[in-house]
Amino acid sequence: MRKAFISPAKYVQGEDELLNLGYFVSTFGKKALLIAHPDDISRVKEKLDQTAAKFSISLIPSNFQGEVSGREVARLKKVAAENECDCVVGLGGGKAIDAAKCVAEGQRLIVVPTIVATDAPTSHCAVLYTEDGLFDRYVYFVQNPSVVLIDTVIIANAPTRFLVSGMGDALSTYFEARAVRNAYANVDAGLACGAQDGSCPPAKGTNAAFALASYCYETLLEDGVKAKEASDNNVVTPALENIIEANSLLSGLGFESGGLAAIHAIHDGLSVLPSARSATHGEKVSFCTICQLVLENAPTEELREVLDFSLSVGLPVCLADIGIEEITEAELTAAATKACAKEEPIEAMPFPITIEQVKAAIVVADRLGAAHKASK
Structure with missing residues (x-):
């Protein structure tokens, strides 16, 4: 009987853990494409600035607006290539994380949930939608996220x-x-x-x-x-x-x-x-x-x-x-x-x-x- 078990390479949770994001980015290089809704970025901007400065890394903004369509994924991939990003960070809820999965395609992906409303952050699959926000299809990648990083203070302050x-x-x-x-x-x-x-x-x-x-x-x-x-x-x-x-x-x-x-x-x-x-x-x-x-x-x-x-x-x-x-x-x-x-x-x-x-x-x-x- 063939059996299988898969998981992220690393899972870390703790108070103010977002301050260590820069360390995990630095294990891949110096630049990370940050896929996150502007509202989520504003909630944690101080911590993002601190971790970027402490570990001398750059978080490249992507202007993600919330929909995981084929066109948006292609645009995000282009931004990553143009900025020579070494990895991808998906920060926020399910849509931002799914977009990051689609861009990373199972490689060099750091997932940072700001809510724990579903169990999707650790998985190797994502959901694609049409331009109108309708369900399109599930997509599967070669492996699960490289890192799942959860700041428990952020979760405690979410609704x-x-x-x-x-x-x-x-x-x-x-x-x-x-x-x-x-x-x-x-x-x-x-x-x-x-x-x-x-x-x-x-x-x-x-x-x-x-x-x-x-x-x-x-x-x-x-x-x-x-x-x-x-x-x-x-x-x-x-x-x-x-x-x-x-x-x-x-x-x-x-x-x-x-x-x-x-x-x-x-x-x-x-x-x-x-x-x-x-x-x-x-x-x-x-x-x-x-x-x-x-x-x-x-x-x-x-x-x-x-x-x-x-x-x-x-x-x-x-x-x-x-x-x-x-x-x-x-x-x-x-x-x-x-x-x-x-x-x-x-x-x-x-x-x-x-x-x-x-x-x-x-x-x-x-x-x-x-x-x-x-x-x-």
């Missing part, structure tokens, strides 16, 4: 909603890895050769990946509420540090080397509904975790544990919580049809799933979540 959203994304990691493991399905780590044509041999998840996914869930249950309180008060505590690691490293390695299943497929299905578009990725994933548990007919105790945790940190447990006050039969069918599409990871579940079963799971998860919320 708490992003931290909680990251917990929603991380909540799915164990349950999807468990389903994939039971199904002996393939994982994204098998695409680590960077091939876009399907020529890279598939691979199963490792025991290490499943252990990380399991520990991710345990960490959420233990430290989630305490970390939210720290974020609400803009302070760094051990609990916040643990949740930052869970949201980014544990969940990132867990999903990529442990696998995705029905949760992210149903997320993609619900995302086609306009009313759900105000919810973040992690908020929708949180509700979809309940949907997968319904599909699996998970033990009542486990379902209650997930619902209790979600409510304790403010994650969605029903459709209304993600902006869907009412759902028509046509909308339900559209969401379930998308979730069951061939390209979706629902195929990694350990048993066949039909469109009707997904529709039923969404309805039941909504009712169970709403009832549990009302009882508290």
Whole structure:
């Protein structure tokens, strides 16, 4: 059996860690293309100036405006070439990081998240969009980022909603890895050769990946509420540090080397509904975790544990919580049809799933979540 595990070459998190960015740039050379939205740069400009001066490196501005289209990636590559940049730094949220991945193409990439709302920063894949901001395709690169650098002070001062959203994304990691493991399905780590044509041999998840996914869930249950309180008060505590690691490293390695299943497929299905578009990725994933548990007919105790945790940190447990006050039969069918599409990871579940079963799971998860919320 072929197994695969992939990860960033280096992961570092700590208070004021951004001040060490210049050191990591200097391991590649003297110039780095800085891909970041102007608002994110302004938030951390003092630290960027300090690290550039301390390590005698230059951060070349890219004027990134927020969309990861083919045209924008080509423009950024041109800026990097014209300035003879030695590496690429992606600083900010998901769009800036994905743009940096596309420019670097798996080489000499430093990722600096300013929020931990998803587990994508550690991964070797990115999402490309059209000029109009519509989803285009996923792209995979030869390897994961060279460095993932997280300044916990910056995360503590970001809106708490992003931290909680990251917990929603991380909540799915164990349950999807468990389903994939039971199904002996393939994982994204098998695409680590960077091939876009399907020529890279598939691979199963490792025991290490499943252990990380399991520990991710345990960490959420233990430290989630305490970390939210720290974020609400803009302070760094051990609990916040643990949740930052869970949201980014544990969940990132867990999903990529442990696998995705029905949760992210149903997320993609619900995302086609306009009313759900105000919810973040992690908020929708949180509700979809309940949907997968319904599909699996998970033990009542486990379902209650997930619902209790979600409510304790403010994650969605029903459709209304993600902006869907009412759902028509046509909308339900559209969401379930998308979730069951061939390209979706629902195929990694350990048993066949039909469109009707997904529709039923969404309805039941909504009712169970709403009832549990009302009882508290």
